[in-house]
Amino acid sequence: MASKLVLVTGASSGIGEATAKRYAASGARVLLLARNAQRLDEVADAIRRAGGAATAYKVDLADAGTIAETSARIAREAGTPDILINNAGAGRWRPLAETSAEEALGMIEVPYLAAFNLTRAFLPAMLARRSGAIACITSPASYLIWPNAAAYIAARHALLGFTEALRADVKGTGIDVTLVVLGTVETPYWKHNPGSRERVPAGNPILAPVLSPEEAADAIFRGVEARKRRVVKPAILRALFLLNALSPRLVARQIRRSLPKQQPG
Ligand SMILES: NC(=O)c1ccc[n+]([C@@H]2O[C@H](COP(=O)([O-])OP(=O)(O)OC[C@H]3O[C@@H](n4cnc5c(N)ncnc54)[C@H](OP(=O)(O)O)[C@@H]3O)[C@@H](O)[C@H]2O)c1
Numbered sequence: 001m002a003s004k005l006v007l008v009t010g011a012s013s014g015i016g017e018a019t020a021k022r023y024a025a026s027g028a029r030v031l032l033l034a035r036n037a038q039r040l041d042e043v044a045d046a047i048r049r050a051g052g053a054a055t056a057y058k059v060d061l062a063d064a065g066t067i068a069e070t071s072a073r074i075a076r077e078a079g080t081p082d083i084l085i086n087n088a089g090a091g092r093w094r095p096l097a098e099t100s101a102e103e104a105l106g107m108i109e110v111p112y113l114a115a116f117n118l119t120r121a122f123l124p125a126m127l128a129r130r131s132g133a134i135a136c137i138t139s140p141a142s143y144l145i146w147p148n149a150a151a152y153i154a155a156r157h158a159l160l161g162f163t164e165a166l167r168a169d170v171k172g173t174g175i176d177v178t179l180v181v182l183g184t185v186e187t188p189y190w191k192h193n194p195g196s197r198e199r200v201p202a203g204n205p206i207l208a209p210v211l212s213p214e215e216a217a218d219a220i221f222r223g224v225e226a227r228k229r230r231v232v233k234p235a236i237l238r239a240l241f242l243l244n245a246l247s248p249r250l251v252a253r254q255i256r257r258s259l260p261k262q263q264p265g
Helices: 014-025 037-049 064-077 101-129 150-170 213-225 237-246 248-258
Strands: 005-009 029-034 053-058 083-086 132-138 175-182 230-233
Touching (some): 005 014, 014 037, 037 053, 064 101, 132 213, 237 248
Parallel strands (some): 083 132
16 A cells, blocks of 8 residues: 555545545545535644655545646646545435525535546556545435435445446446445444435344444445445445345335334335
């Protein structure tokens, strides 16, 4: 990992912060992207104090023009990343009628379009040197359906489609594409996206295990290193995805039963 350049989006908090620290601890130079400059600087300082190398780039990934400017600046100042981790994301789980058009658009802008635009910015240079790894971080909502989160679930399906299609595009070019599907992770996400935690179908034992940000980061790190197509953590979710492919009605019924009582489903 020494001397590798690793770009992590959403590095000001939660999974992205832990992932950036995980890569830095292994010797990579990390580029930290998010909007909150103060938090980014704090993360970068913590990495440097621990002996690592980190540079912060304040950027609103919902803005395609800003992504183009920032990625050009990164290419000039640091070069083309060896590893691109598309992690930044947000989105509240709400019934359709309570989700505004702006909110639905925001969930498509980040993570899906942010991943699209950032990958698009660096892909030509990665293709030219015939190496690189791109990971997209998502949730079980890329595979499963539950009530009262339509805009969020649609956005995560978009990210799944993008990641799979990207892999098809770059097959045979030396670039690896990894989709990382994480169950519930204990991060500020739940504070940043109020109303979501209450709608987690937590009554289902398969959905119950909660990961720490460090466990999530380790899964991302190891999965990318192993050049995996898909990483699922906790692994038991794989069984649920398989069952869902075979019998979506059965899984939908189980998930409905797992919903907190106040949520009609
Ligand atoms: N927590 C979970 O249970 C869980 C499970 C599975 C998947 N995930 C996914 O993992 C990713 C990270 O989640 P997390 O739990 O670490 O959440 P988090 O603590 O809320 O962190 C989200 C990160 O995304 C960044 N971000 C959001 N909108 C942005 C924008 N417009 N421009 C630039 N950066 C933006 C935030 O930075 P700024 O606010 O500073 O811009 C922050 O660094 C998300 O895509 C999330 O859906 C989370």
